[in-house]
Amino acid sequence: MTQKGSKVAIFGLGNFYALAEEVAKELADKHGITATIVNPKFITGLDEELLDSLAVEHQLVVTLEDGVLEGGYGQMVASYLGDHDLKVQNYGVEKAFHDRYNAQELLAENGISVENIVNNILKNVD
Secondary structure, rough: OEEEEEEEEEEEHHHHOOOOOOOOHHHHHOEEEOOOEEEEOOOOOOOOHHHHHHHHHEEEEEEEEEOOOOOOOOHHHHHHHHHOOOEEEEEEEEOEEEOOOOOOHHHHOOOOOOHHHHHHHHOOOO
């Protein structure tokens, strides 16, 4: 955990750690929400103790991963937290073959922008 907050916990995986910081900054600057930011050291397993503590102190967990959603870290987090009383939002790329693409367009098609993520977060927190 690189920043301790409340209500919202944002996991920034790989290259999307910077995106997690941008989303957290927007939440703080414009909406008065200090988000917890997590940079997972390993993505092949879960820090269950951390997830359990987040479930007690937060309303929403957001995962941002620079890869395919299907079978990814976000799905593992959502599965683990399924029995807890909080929501999970996962952001990543839908599974598809992309021969040639513009990276920014691909991200936009998958709803991966600071504005979209912040708007979705605000819909799910008090």
